[in-house]
Amino acid sequence: MKFTPWSIDAASAVLAATCDKPGPVLISLQAIQEEFGYVPEGAVELVAKACNVSRADVHGVLTYYHDLRTSLPPATVLRICVAEACQSVGSRKLVSEVEKSFNTRMDESNKDVELKPVYCLGNCALGPSAIVNGELIGRATAQGIKSMTSVQVSS
């Protein structure tokens, strides 16, 4: 995915479209993340000013939501569904296989790959489900996920 490099000007342009909407803090942070790939430290003050709230308020929202992130995502972003329906068809095993084949751990991130859990993707009749760089995968296997990514694997 291509993201805009962080700049105050670009951020101000993003915020101009969100800050006058009702309840603007969350959508402003979401818009910032969509543009830059994450919410950079400098964005908090800008959002606070644009939305006319305190920096603490913005920080509170930023830290509350699982989706919002404060660092740029690596090239490969993997999400594996670990909720009940996917557990019943082997998501725990899938997680450990993916951990092995990408040489990473759940909830860890390195410069190449990030693996995180997600709780239900609405694909519960075709589990285990995963998201590989934004694409939803049903009946996911470690091999299938591997073949969809360009990351060098250690095996």
Place this chain on the structure above:
Amino acid sequence: MTSTIYIPKDSAARSIGADHVAAVIEAESAKRGISISIIRNGSRGAFWLEPLVEVETKEGRVAYGPVTVADVESLFHSAFHLGGDHRLSLGRTDDIPWLSRQDRVTFARVGIVDPHSMADYQDHGGLVGLRRALSMEQEEIVTEVTQSGLRGRGGAGFPAGIKWRTVMATVGEHKYICCNADEGDSGTFADRMLMEGDPFTLLEGMAIAGLAVGATEGVIYVRSEYPAAYDSLNRAIEIAREFGWLGSDVLGSGIEFDIRTRIGGGSYVCGEETAMLESIEGKRGIVRSKPPLPAVHGLFGKPTVINNVLTLATVPAILAEGAQAYMSRGVGRSVGTQVFQLAGNIARGGIVETAFGITLDSLVNDYGAGTLSGRAVRAVQIGGPLGAYLPVGSMNVSMDYESLLAAGGMLGHGGIVVFDESVDMAQQAKFAMEFCAIESCGKCTPCRLGSTRGAETIEKIMLGEDVSGNKKLLLDLCEVMTDGSLCAMGGLTPLPVRSAMLHFGEDFDRRARV
């Protein structure tokens, strides 16, 4: 002659290759000089047949599935585009027993229409309900919905008409209709399928709700895990405005009603209605204390109807066909149909919409054909992560609000997750506590801290440490969480835990011997 071919665009169908199948069919037809027109419909909800390809013929649509890219050449070889016979032929779609035995009301159009064609929508009964509502008094609409017996499909099962009446009766200059499309429960996907496969129905239901209570603005809160549903809704809203049934003058009535969408932040508890309001207001999704009720003091402090996607999407059919037709289905106080979702370790998963009162056994074994793994069913979790685990001994329970409650469970949003005999129920109980710890909004101590302590205690039981002492501690903890939590997150997390201990006690005891 151009053949019309339907290939679902539903996210689930796409997750197992529907886009690739569509692309290869397109390319192969060009290569062969065969004229086809591909329509990307919603899914029929028979996921074990996806990708399900349908072809329009004189006898109606005929189906092929599950189709893979590798099958496409042979499909053309069999002239499937003219309805030709093939190894994957399923006959007429309407004759597939799994589908024909259902009673689809809320899902009547899903998988059948082009989701963004207004012509299709109106050819299949769209806007009839809204037109009728426009000819009625507010009071009459609310009465019709009340009489239909429609109850909230988001989990609590509160009668929709009663909620609407409160909002109608509350004086306020600005009122809102908020649609809860957060669908966070594991094992549920009906909201998503409807928003992707028949979005106009939801918009129409919201417009009717707006007329009924005197609201001019609707907001749909869609979880971020559903980007395709979000896009589908936004496109449908634009089309509805173009066709003049959303906006400042709904179907020329002079009445205003418009809808906008909001996307969630990946928080389960934001499906709780007051946390959702906080989130729409852009704040942390912390649950509000009630009273005041959202019906009186809701979004931005204004009177607000909050309903689930399925609740609102059922309203157009009720207005079109009348309350009587709807309430003639079902059992006792659970009237109408429920969109059951068969999920997890199940051979034939998907959507089964049918009248309340079908047995769990019929859903899991007749429709679902047992487990995907082929091993015996051991446990079924109904109603999402806050729902009970039921053992095989409970399979004869009637699937309605009251019977499930009596059986120690709850219907919730209608998700049914099947586990085979390889499941470790202590591990499932531990997960329930862990999930609560992760998703707790943090307002109440029993939920915030109790869940973490609960997970630790189950861990000890799993390691065989003072099993009877820790089991007692766990039950005490469950009681504190049940009694001391503001919302169902902390209040119902004990349900899967206790039901696992009650019905599958051996999974908690066996480590003691090791």
